[in-house]
Structure formats: C-alpha cells, structure tokens
Amino acid sequence: MARRNSLLALFAGTLACAAAYASAFLPGDPPSWSPWALGIGTAVVMVSASALGAARADTGIGRLKLPFAIVFLIVAGGLAAALSMPAPDAADPALFLGLPAGAAVVLLGIGLLPLLVLPIAYALTFEEMTLSEADLARVREAARAWQAAQRAPAAHSAASPAPEPAEVVA
Amino acid sequence: MALGMMQTGDLPRLAQPTIVAVAVVYFAIVAAIGVWATRRTKTASDFFVAGEGIGLAALTLAAMSATLSGFAFIGGPGLVYAAGLGAMFLILPASVTSSMTSWALAKRMRLLGEVRGLITVPDAIGARYRSPAAQGLSAVAILIAVIGYMATNILALGLVIRAIFGTDLTLAVWIGMAIVLGYSVAGGILAGVYTDVFQGSLMAVASVLVFVYTLKVGGGMAGISTTILENDAAFMGPFGKMGAVAALSLFFVFGVGSMGQPHVIHKFYMLRDPRKLKWYPLLVTAALLVTMLLYFGVGVAVKALVAGGQMQPLATADDATPLFLLRYTPVLLAGLVFSGVAAAIMSTVNSFMNIGAAAITHDLPVAFGRRVGNELLWGRISTVVISVAAAFLALLPGALVAFLGIFGWGLFASTLVPALAIGLNWEGATKEGAVASIGTGLVITLAFETLAYFNAYRFPTGVTVSGLSLVLSILVFFAVSWMTRERAAAQLDGDVKLVMSV
Numbered sequence: 001m002a003r004r005n006s007l008l009a010l011f012a013g014t015l016a017c018a019a020a021y022a023s024a025f026l027p028g029d030p031p032s033w034s035p036w037a038l039g040i041g042t043a044v045v046m047v048s049a050s051a052l053g054a055a056r057a058d059t060g061i062g063r064l065k066l067p068f069a070i071v072f073l074i075v076a077g078g079l080a081a082a083l084s085m086p087a088p089d090a091a092d093p094a095l096f097l098g099l100p101a102g103a104a105v106v107l108l109g110i111g112l113l114p115l116l117v118l119p120i121a122y123a124l125t126f127e128e129m130t131l132s133e134a135d136l137a138r139v140r141e142a143a144r145a146w147q148a149a150q151r152a153p154a155a156h157s158a159a160s161p162a163p164e165p166a167e168v169v170a
Numbered sequence: 171m172a173l174g175m176m177q178t179g180d181l182p183r184l185a186q187p188t189i190v191a192v193a194v195v196y197f198a199i200v201a202a203i204g205v206w207a208t209r210r211t212k213t214a215s216d217f218f219v220a221g222e223g224i225g226l227a228a229l230t231l232a233a234m235s236a237t238l239s240g241f242a243f244i245g246g247p248g249l250v251y252a253a254g255l256g257a258m259f260l261i262l263p264a265s266v267t268s269s270m271t272s273w274a275l276a277k278r279m280r281l282l283g284e285v286r287g288l289i290t291v292p293d294a295i296g297a298r299y300r301s302p303a304a305q306g307l308s309a310v311a312i313l314i315a316v317i318g319y320m321a322t323n324i325l326a327l328g329l330v331i332r333a334i335f336g337t338d339l340t341l342a343v344w345i346g347m348a349i350v351l352g353y354s355v356a357g358g359i360l361a362g363v364y365t366d367v368f369q370g371s372l373m374a375v376a377s378v379l380v381f382v383y384t385l386k387v388g389g390g391m392a393g394i395s396t397t398i399l400e401n402d403a404a405f406m407g408p409f410g411k412m413g414a415v416a417a418l419s420l421f422f423v424f425g426v427g428s429m430g431q432p433h434v435i436h437k438f439y440m441l442r443d444p445r446k447l448k449w450y451p452l453l454v455t456a457a458l459l460v461t462m463l464l465y466f467g468v469g470v471a472v473k474a475l476v477a478g479g480q481m482q483p484l485a486t487a488d489d490a491t492p493l494f495l496l497r498y499t500p501v502l503l504a505g506l507v508f509s510g511v512a513a514a515i516m517s518t519v520n521s522f523m524n525i526g527a528a529a530i531t532h533d534l535p536v537a538f539g540r541r542v543g544n545e546l547l548w549g550r551i552s553t554v555v556i557s558v559a560a561a562f563l564a565l566l567p568g569a570l571v572a573f574l575g576i577f578g579w580g581l582f583a584s585t586l587v588p589a590l591a592i593g594l595n596w597e598g599a600t601k602e603g604a605v606a607s608i609g610t611g612l613v614i615t616l617a618f619e620t621l622a623y624f625n626a627y628r629f630p631t632g633v634t635v636s637g638l639s640l641v642l643s644i645l646v647f648f649a650v651s652w653m654t655r656e657r658a659a660a661q662l663d664g665d666v667k668l669v670m671s672v
Contacts, residue, residue, distance in 0.1 A: 098391025
C-alpha cells in the first residue's frame, strides 16, 4: 500500500509539474497557479520518491512517515511562503540571521533544515527499514545461487531467468 | 544535485609565483596518487568499480567531488552575482537529494551489484528489465552526454590552466587532458576515487575559508544584505531576478534529476560494505553544503562590493570568484581555490571518462549479445579514444562547446530517473516503459536543444528543455508500463525481485 501510494503521489506530482510547464506555452503571461504547481509538485515528487525507495512490502514506511511529512511541510511550506511574501523592502530591511525574511525561509528553511531531518532519519532507521543483517544474508544467498548458476551454463544460460528467491533462500 | 554547467568563458590571468607553486604541488600529489592506484589496478572490476572495495569516507568524498564541477566555484558564484538568490535554487535541493537517492537507489544498486557482479549503471537497467535493448539505449544516452560534458569540462580545465600558467589555450587543454588521462587510464576509477578524496577535502577546506573572507569583507551577512537591499532589493528576493517559474524549474531539474546522474550513482557499486550506507546521506549532504558555501558567499559578497562602490561592475559574471580571491584573500588561499577548481573539474572528467569507457567496452557489446575479451585493456583504450575526441570537441568554437555541455544533465536525468530510480522500486514497471522513457528523453533533449541552438525555436520564459524532457519521460514511463502491465511479472528475475523487495 505504501509503495502504491508513493507511486500515485509521484505520478500526481509529475503531472503538476507538467501542467506548470504546459501553462507556460499558453498565450499571454503564465497563470498565477503555475509556480505553485511547479513548486509543490517538485516537493511531492522528491518526498514520494524517497518514500517509494524506503517502503517495504511488510511494514510500509513505518516510522519514516513523520520525517517525510516534516520535510514535505518544510519544502512545500517554504516554497509557498516564498511565493506569498512581498518583495523585500529596502526602507524596512528587517533581517533574520542576516537575511531578508523570504531569503531566510528559502536558504535556511529549504536549503538547510532537511539536513537535520532526512539523513538522520535514514541513519536511525537503517537496520529496521533499509538493510538488516537478515536482508543482507538473503541477498548474499541469492548472489551465491546466481553465481553458481552462471558457472553451470548448460543448466542456466545467460539468457535464462535467474532462480526465484524461494529456490535459493532456505 | 550536481553542477553540470561549465565554464566556457575566459578567466583573468592568475600567473603569480605562489599560485603557480600551489598548482604544481597539487598536480604532483594527483600524479603520485595515480601511480599508487595504477599498481593496484589489475582487473576490469578494479578499473570500473574500484574492486568494490572502498570505504564510506572515500565514497562520500568521491560522490561529492563527482557532483561538483568547476561550475560550483566559478560559474555558480557568477550566476548568483548576475541573477540574485534565484540562482540558489540550483543548489538548494542538495539538502534532500542525497537522502532521496540513498532510499531510491543506493541500497538497491549496491545489492544488485553484489548479486549480479554489475559494473555499470546500464548494467542495472539490463538486469532490472532483462533487456539488452534498454541497457544499450541507456548506454547510448550516457555516451552522448558524457562526450558533451567532457568537452566542456576539458575546456574549463584548459581555461584554468591557462589562467594559472599563462599558456596558450590549445596547449592548456592538452596539458589538462594529459594529466587526467594519465591517472585515469592507468589507475581507472580507483585512481579517480582516491584523487577525489584528496580533491574533495581540498574543495571543502577552500570553500569554508573563502566563505569566512566573504563575511569579513562584506561586514557579515547583515552588512552584505543591507548594502544590496539599498541598491538592488530584487536581488535579495527569494527568487532573485530570475522569476519564480525559472527558479523553481532549476529546483525541479536539479532536485529530481539528481537521481539520474550516472557518475554519482555508479559509485554505489564500489562500497565495500553496504551497511556503511547508514551514514552516507548525512556525510555527503553536509560535505556538499559546506563546499557550496563559496558558491553563495562569493556571489553575494561581490554583489555587495559592487553595490557599495568598492568594486567596479564585473565585465563578465564569471570574474566574480577570480577577482574576489585576488583582491580580498591571501594569495596562498587563492592558489588553493584555483587548484580546487582544477580539482573539481578533473574529478568530474575522470568519472565521465570511466562511465563513457564502460559504455563502449561493456554496455554496447552486451546490448548486441557480445562480450569484450579483455575489458581492462579495452577499457583503457576506450578511455583514451573518448578523451581525445572530447579534447578535439573542446577546441571547437565556444558556442558549440557550451551547447554540448548544456544538455548533459538533462539527458542523464530524463533517460535514467524513470527507468532506474522508479523502475528499481516498482515491480509493475516494464521494459517497454523503460525503452520508451529512455527514447523520449533522448529524442526530446537532443531535438529541442538543437532547435534552441540554431534559434529555430525559443521556449517560453522559465521552461527548460531539461525540465520538459524529465517530466515527459517520467509520464511516458508510467503510461507505457501501465499499458504493458501484464508483461511486468515475467520480466523480473527472482534475484532482482529479492533486491527490490528488501
């Protein structure tokens, strides 16, 4: 289910980006929704691609739901804020960490905050969600079976399918 | 995220004894690493995937070095100076892309490499879809993009060498080519990886030091912002002077497209222990962000210096980094950065040489049902051939060289993201979908970039060929896979299915 949902989100995000590009070919100025579709669509594609890769058949994306949701909110919310904010005003240069508000949202929010979420979530859930010792053992068993099949060309030519995991994994 | 755009304009002359000395020491260290690696390169596996024996630190620095070309140090700051903060959307996705690529590709590529003994990126496509056609087509796309990219990178290296040593450009291009070729042919990717470790460290240190100087010269970040806001407030807007669609298009192409850069994802095969991937996203993201401080810092600092009347407006935007370094940093640091620029270009060229040679020696023969007898020997010969071809292309008129380099990133992205990054995570994907999406990426990118080059067609503001071809290739991949979905299960080998399921 998690993979299916991730694929649907990835497809929908790509469609949003396609719509944004398509709107640029219309006569006149691009519609006001165009940058929104491109920005939010890109955020959807990036987070759903991560979720698609992380999803497992048995447990879905498990504890990663929260970090993915946070990063989506940071990126999509940051882009939405940047699109909504007024242009910086030289007469009232209110700065946040040395930057005008819009620039701070983009540079520190989108450009920096995900570093504190995604890579750490990846590391903390690595054994549980990405690669456990049992996973590795199963894959290495499959590798040995495939290599054995290659050494016996009469039984398994290069064109023939490799053995099913059920055949090679005890 | 990667910075594929390249330097094709001239640089100010930098020939000063300290800068020349630093560059000579740098090239000597690279040569020494090349000799060391050559002694350890005995098989095709050593040559193409470093014998699957590198550690996490080497993988991190090699991936970071391959990602960043000289654009990060020269063209990028120039783009910020010219276009304002909108240019930052080219590097902003870096906070997400390494994690995204790790989830989508790193584990599966590494495990697939272990199960099947794969050595190239098209190998993974061939194994995933049991399709020599998909493997061959992706190799063709890679080869076209590699030669174009290499030509622009070699020209950029020639421009840096000419600026440092004051030589003629043609000679500088061949000197640069000879240096990279020397260690790449002899030591293969093993030499590339360990020179990348040295080069990546150099790039990161130099970038941080230069960023400190930009803050010092500009009066801190607040001083820089205030000066620019008083003179050109639009520059400091979240999208700078680019417009929202143009900036967000960069974000899409350099964010999503990062999953299709073969010179980076190829390195996953090389990691000795796949469990070490645990800390890879954190390390490589941090390394990238640190190394790109220069990109941002020099761009805004030079803008503030010009706005404040302390510098004349630049003749060309690409002068931002050389002029800042020569005027505001110690000459030793300037020498380090210029060597860092050469380092960034050389590490990218080395990676391209390797995957281009693998496409010729390995992937294309496999697509036609053949195998090359001695892949190590032919890998070395292919490396020389494509490098010399790229060097000749680099010496063609400038506009054509720039054209060759433009489509590389988009071609990689549109041909590899759907078939590989989505396909390795979706059992419903089919080889028909993969072939159709790779073909779509190839045709759209080459056709529209050529039309744009000859001014036969101009895209609306904000729309890029790279973005359009990436979007369309993903949609074609979904559509054709869905239409041929009844064939999907039969195209998936058991061991590949296992790798996709863990």
